[in-house]
Amino acid sequence: MKAKITVTPKKAVLDPQGKTVQTALEHIGFTGIKDVRIGKYIEIELEGTDREAALKSISQASHKILSNPVIEDYSVEIE
């Protein structure tokens, strides 16, 4: 099994990387961009086949260390 974790900055948190990339995209001619947010993507290879247990465990890990709940949201997908 593989866990795919996406970590993104919370809406209320300033994302200077996103802002800079937005400016760069506009600078090179991409139009219609409302907002850019930059986060992290983490892949974890897992042993076993129990998807429910994996989701529980990886969600705990996401809350405890992979993200900081003060500034970030996360989503977990098991495949």
Place this chain on the structure above:
Amino acid sequence: MNFSVLQFPGSNCDQDCVHVLKNVLGHNARLLWHKDTSLGDTDAVIVPGGFSYGDYLRTGAIARYSNIMAAVKQFADRGGLVLGICNGFQILCEAGLLPGALIRNKGISFRCEFVWLRTGNPDTPFTCKAPEGTLLRIPIAHGEGCYFADAETLKQMEENGQILWRYCDRHGNTTPESNPNGSLLNIAGICNAQKNVAGLMPHPERASEKILSGHDGRILLESMVQFLENRKRS
């Protein structure tokens, strides 16, 4: 006084802290490796600056789970003094010993320069030698020092007098121009609600000797010493 200065893989201000505490202020200071499980005979803990674990994942995110941090948490819970400087501040926030978090500087760039700080609440172990409004000139050196906390947390911190240092201009005005990293409310450093754990992005240990073009940082460290001496006496 007995100071313990923590050392993580990637710490790089640990020796500077020990130097100032020992050779400038004349106290005992020793290094504690992150794998240590006990603080031993310690009056105060310094979590120094650097790039613990290469800033991987998030600044301070991995260091906060090291063995020594469990001992620091116990020490803090018993009222022990803990000061986090730069990466140490980030580690204490990640550990939940201080509220909020430090994120990428608003202007993206790494800022390395002297800044002015205005001291807030003088009634804490970290500010007791600096009357309210005291201006300090201390250097910063960081890429992720933009302080963030939600509105409710900021309000509580203001009401409790937990905002100890704010970036300001040379006249003490907390202007947007004097804020080097976009920190909310120009926050450079804070303490916890119990006032025994503090963190700041500027480096007092780099401004504690005249030869280093300033010694305002000593006021902070000497405040801790004064508080500890008073506590021992009473």
